[in-house]
Amino acid sequence: MQVQIIEVGPRDGLQNEKRNIPLETKINFIRNLVKSGIQEIELSSFVSPKWVPQLSDADELINTLYNELKEKDIKFHALLPNRKGLDRALKCNLNRIALFTTTSDEFSKKNMNTTVDETIQEFKEIIPEFRKNVPQGWVRVYLSTSFECPYAGKIDPTKTLEISKRLFDLGIDDLVISDTLGVAVPDEVSRLLEIILTTMVSKQISCHFHDTYGMAIANVARAIKLGITRFDSSAGGLGGCPYAPGASGNLATEDLIYYIHRCGHKNPASLKQVATSSKEILDFLGKPIVCKAQSAYLNSCNTKAA
């Protein structure tokens, strides 16, 4: 079975880094990920540079990589935090956009200063305008705090289902069930997915798990059992969520690749090459390795070399 990896390191992984990362370093990181066999990448976010100065080079980064890699069959997306981002996306000829909402008004207000209803109203403007300009375009929506919110607590799966349905009614292509805090365990994953899969098909759903408590691969394993085949991850486990106290660490791409390959599922990404690529960016950022499979791979190289 083919299992798709959606690499979110360049955006979700780097957005909160305080140290300025030169455009060329980011582009090299993404080039290396593409060389490593990664087929789908969230490149950046069209967020205001005031809010996330780290990603203020989104337009230039996307233009450069589009021109360079247009021959390859890579799916590139970028996050649009609001309507303003759409003009920038259209100027870049970006044909895949990602939007963002949540199950919780509290989280939405603290994060984006809007309610959930207001974000959905905005999607009703953004999505048709994007479709009109890019008829072959593709829209994914992150549903943040799908399981639990740091302010509202555990989210009833029927509430997550209700918002999911409203999003699907907007004609989106990919709903991203997101465990923003990284708190869910497999039984919660099945409870939620089972009710969502009563109204949507598994190909319309991705899962975005954080590894805050080390549960991410267990949750991937459960979601795959239920037919989900698209998973977000971040090279080297870069990133986290600054608005969610205690939340740290996306599922690492290396752990996901290990899992996919060891299960006999198919994905062309090379664990070796991704581990090496993310080591390079971690070294640049002065950060330690936190991803288990990356550490194991690099240690076993050392052992063989010794």
Next chain:
Amino acid sequence: MQVQIIEVGPRDGLQNEKRNIPLETKINFIRNLVKSGIQEIELSSFVSPKWVPQLSDADELINTLYNELKEKDIKFHALLPNRKGLDRALKCNLNRIALFTTTSDEFSKKNMNTTVDETIQEFKEIIPEFRKNVPQGWVRVYLSTSFECPYAGKIDPTKTLEISKRLFDLGIDDLVISDTLGVAVPDEVSRLLEIILTTMVSKQISCHFHDTYGMAIANVARAIKLGITRFDSSAGGLGGCPYAPGASGNLATEDLIYYIHRCGHKNPASLKQVATSSKEILDFLGKPIVCKAQSAYLNSCNTKAA
């Protein structure tokens, strides 16, 4: 459902530390684990001080803790690598011993300079003698490389079953299915456990997963589905296997506690207290935090404090 944690940090976690750890530091570590609600602990190993100098204080450590904690209902064990260890165990009045074998002659030879048959022959002397001296005693046996050996490759589940049966025929109380390399994924866990559970009951089996590639909690989740309720783990993820290239990191007790409690299963251990106890020993060893749940807990404390 009650899920039992067998804490192996004091032995499996510390045995390969080069830096000498004073007896009092180890005893404090174990005292803190007991205060944290841990109910079953492998204290040390009666291995020759020539081979593992770090554990040369096993006898004194066990005597001290036995005297101090005999009123509490804590299950203490220690590893006996061979017949010589038994005399020391009996002198300490230890009523729970752990023995060690493997599925692979190659691993056994490199690790203990014996074949698998020879270890089982030795068990045939050790177990009756232990039973004779300690009629209420309890014997666990680690079956190392239950899934894969660094030298012999993947192990056919029927081979693991065959050795498991021979071990049960010796009248052992607890068989520890051990993924020494930390390479298995949940489907491998179910394939093996399903055939083992055709001849043994789940209460006679523990699982010992390493988190080398980040798969340990996913494997625990699968094993629990099959009725296994006893899991080894190491506070702070201390330890690994020096004889297995690339193998690093036991399943961390903190991740396991998080998983157990979030699932609604029962175990009296406190994540907060174990995280604090293992932070202390990591600080002593000058080692970084590698356990996700420990890191999340300690970060969330900092967030709250800030």
